[in-house]
Amino acid sequence: MREQKKKKDRAALALVLCFCVVALTSVFAVKSSLNKINAERTNMETAQTTENTENTEDTEAAVRTPVVDSKDKNTDTENNSSSSEGTPDYAPPLDGRIQMEYSMDMPIYSKTLDQYMTHPGVDLAAPLSTKVKAIAEGTVTKVSEDDRYGMTVEINHGNGIISTYSNLAEQGLAEMGDVVQQGQIIGAVGETALFEIMEESHLHLEMTKDSAYVNPVDYIKGL
Secondary structure (H helix, E strand, C coil): CHHHHHHHHHHHHHHHHHHHHHHHHHHHHHHHHHHHHHHHHHHHHHHHHHHHHHHHHHHHHHHHCCCCCHHHHHHHHHHHHHHHHCCCCECCCCCCCEEECCEEEEEEEECCCCEEEEECEEEEECCCCCEEECCCCEEEEEEEEECCCEEEEEEEEECCEEEEEEEECCCCCCCCCCEECCCCEEEEECCCCHHHCCCCCEEEEEEEECCEEECHHHCECCC
16 A cells, blocks of 8 residues: 555656656746847847938938039039120110109109100200110111100110110111111101100110010110
C-alpha cells in the first residue's frame, strides 16, 4: 500500500515538473517574442525619425534654394531688351508756353464758348504764321478742317501714338500720305479754330495712345 502511494507521488511530481518545464519554456518564448517586437519597434521608430529628419532637411534646402524658371529668364531678357531700346523721343512742335493745359478730368473755362468744358490737348502760344513741326517721325494720315479746332494735320507715329495739330493756317499744309521726319514743317499757326477763336494766337496739339487721349506733356520733352 505504501509502495503504491510512493508511485503515485512520483507520478504527480513528474507531472508537476513537466508543467513547470512547459511553463518556463512558454515564459522564455513569450519574453523572447516581446524582446523581438520591442527591437523591431525601436528600429522602426529610429528609421521614422531618420526619414523625418531627412525630409525636414530636404524641405529646408528647397526653401533656401531659389527656383529659377525658364519663363522668368525669358521675361527678364525681354524686359532688358525693352529697356535698352527705350521709348521714342518727341520734340516740341514750336517754341511757346502752354496757355491752356490738357484737362480731361476737370472742366476748364473756355473764353470763346463762355462755359466750362474738358480740353483734350494743350494750346501752345505762338504768333500767327509760326512754323509748326512734326514732334517725331511718322506718316500723315489725315488733313482736314475740324468743325471745332479748324485746319488739322494728323500724324501716325506707330506703336499706337498719333499726334494732331489744329488751328493751322490753310496754306502750306503737309499732304495726306507724306512721310515726315522729326522737326519737319507740316504747317503754320493760323486762326481757324472756331471753338478757340477768342483765345490768344496758338497751336492746339493733341496726342492719343491706342485711340485714348493722353497728355502731350507726358510724352514731349521740354514742352
